[in-house]
Amino acid sequence: MNAVGVNDRHQVLYVIVCGSPLAGRVDRLVELAQRDGWQVCVVATPDGAKFVDAAALARQTGHPVRTSYKNPGDPDVLPPPDALVVCPATVNSVNKWAAGITDTLALGLLVEAQGRGLPIVAVPFTNDAMAVHPAFRAALDRLREWGVTVLFGDDVYRLHPPGTGDRHLHTFPWHLPVGALRARLCPAP
Numbered sequence: 001m002n003a004v005g006v007n008d009r010h011q012v013l014y015v016i017v018c019g020s021p022l023a024g025r026v027d028r029l030v031e032l033a034q035r036d037g038w039q040v041c042v043v044a045t046p047d048g049a050k051f052v053d054a055a056a057l058a059r060q061t062g063h064p065v066r067t068s069y070k071n072p073g074d075p076d077v078l079p080p081p082d083a084l085v086v087c088p089a090t091v092n093s094v095n096k097w098a099a100g101i102t103d104t105l106a107l108g109l110l111v112e113a114q115g116r117g118l119p120i121v122a123v124p125f126t127n128d129a130m131a132v133h134p135a136f137r138a139a140l141d142r143l144r145e146w147g148v149t150v151l152f153g154d155d156v157y158r159l160h161p162p163g164t165g166d167r168h169l170h171t172f173p174w175h176l177p178v179g180a181l182r183a184r185l186c187p188a189p
Helices: 021-025 027-035 054-061 091-099 105-116 134-145 165-171 175-185
Strands: 012-017 039-044 083-089 120-124
Touching: 012 027, 012 105, 021 083, 021 165, 027 039, 027 054, 027 083, 027 175, 039 054, 039 105, 083 091, 083 105, 083 175, 091 105, 091 120, 091 134, 105 120, 120 134, 120 175
Parallel strands: 012 039, 012 083, 083 120
Antiparallel strands: none
């Protein structure tokens, strides 16, 4: 049995990607989650969609990349999630999520999943100037208080100066969100 399989059914992981150059490498996270036994669906914020290769991700996951709410009465093309990973999470999305704003499908899914008590791992990716804003820090604290596993700080990855994010994408620890989710679902005795 795989790490997350239940009765030979793969649990469904929604990977939420926000508008960051790091989103263009989310296929690495998808691959690691699939190796860990997850059926993965990718949902991108409108700005996140600018960075991803939706066709390649659809081939990799077997599901279309969703970016917007479906029309009333239309069937949902994705199975319901059992857990969510938000990676990369931007300052904008973190602040909106902590405020309960659901103006995108991605944020609506996060707020709903939190209300349903689903496991959520958030991995913000930002520069050192934006990371010190008090609203962002308060939002991270609020999400942690509400049970979200937030991976952020020098123990996760070193923050970079504004305008240099592209130079640091290769150092991002894609394995950490999957490991954090595994630890949350199967805590050590």
